[in-house]
Amino acid sequence: MTPSPEPTLDRLRAGDLDGAWTTFIDRYRRLIFAQIRRATTEPDDVMDIFAHVCGRLRENDLARLKTFAFAAAPRASFATWLVAVLRNLIVDWFRSRDGRSRAQPPKSLSPLGRRIYELVFLEHRSHREACELVLLSSGDAGVTPGDCRRALREAQRAALNGAAGTLARPVAVAPIAEWVEVSVDAAAVGEAGEALRIAMQSLDTVSQLAIQLFVVDEMPAADIAKVLGLGNAKTVYNKVYRGLAVVREALASRGIYKGDL
């Protein structure tokens, strides 16, 4: 058998479970800690999660690692697959500790700051989406885009200071200066919803997915190109631009947003 570049897998395939585990921990403990620290920086939690991850990976004679070692045609690298597995194990740990509602936002925040914190850091919403949700739900309460912006900064400061000990997503903050100037009209958005879903479904799968990943999930265009097998980021921008144009046209034909088109 030709040795693979990953000694853990060679030992697993040879049936040397103890050797495989020792090699695995030796080679990947730093990666495991790095991935855990993307979710939390609280030292107690880091070590508890590490213990949880090790336990889950070891159970049933390293069944999880064997999944990769004996897969018919694993095409991803072992490290990439491991990061995907770690992400799920870390989510499991938070859910078992906190339930699906996860941790509470810091009490020191204002009510709006707490709501934004929940949406961004605990529910994994994007900054834009969080503010849109707040504006939509605030009704006549008089919350302005400026209020959202300030609350977002407040929440980010709290997260960076580790006030709740949990950073549910990296807080390398994207620019937030421009986007909240959009007017959010709940009635118009509600009316457009079904028509928009139908318009989206009229697009080919690649265009739909490019729009979802770029607009909703905020994946960088270069990453989308890699995932969808498109040439480069510019191809992704073209797909998104043309797809949105089709959607806009479909909405216009139903009299939605006609003033803008």
Added chain:
Amino acid sequence: MTVPTTCPDDLTLLSFAMGATDDPRRDANIAAHLEGCASCRAMVVRHRELAASVRRATREAKDVGGECLDELTIAALAEGDIAEDARVAAMAHLVTCASCRSQLTELRAALNDAEVTAASPRAATTRRLRPTFMSGVSAAGLAAAAVLVFAIGRSSTPRQMATSMRDETGALVVAPLAVSPVDVVSGTPVFRWSAVTRANGYRVRVFKPDGVVVWETLTSDTTAVPPSAITLERATRYLWKVEARTDFDRWVGSALTEFELSTDGVRP
């Protein structure tokens, strides 16, 4: 700052509207242009309004088609190394499943994270890391400790273990990793590096090959842009490094990284 007199193209406006340019200086230029250009401003607002509607419609979509993707498929997709028929099948599920899309997006973000990349075994063999307590723990010992935790039970032991190892975690200081600029870059270089746990500041220095410092700055951020007064010559090799201050007068530095400004003008 130079305000562009001609309108940005459609794709640039789309990228700006979505906050995806990843270039603060370019964003500032476009924002300045928008102040004087009603047509472009309206286009940006239209993009954002439609994006808000798309996000809302996607949130409300409930019908998930097919079984969720396994981790092997998600990983293969994230690396872009997947058979075409498998990719088509995966995409058919992804358009309906926000949970799998979220996993994929988070995995891509992790793969772009300099600390995760630096911690992968391949990177670890090429980078010199500061000796730490954790690196001194034998692999067998760590594995045994992890097993012991579960053998005894999770109710109390993990906490005890965490307490006894907390300092180790704190001591795991990893040097910052220079992310950009690397090799040949166009436009104004934006210096980016990975964050270092416990760092309370960073010092960035740019050198000429003869060792003369052409620019130095201190910041608490993980990016820095040279002021306009600093002129870096095109087609000239420079070196830069970033050092993280982790305690009083204690610094941990990245490797020296080479870059040079291309001669093909600003970034398209």
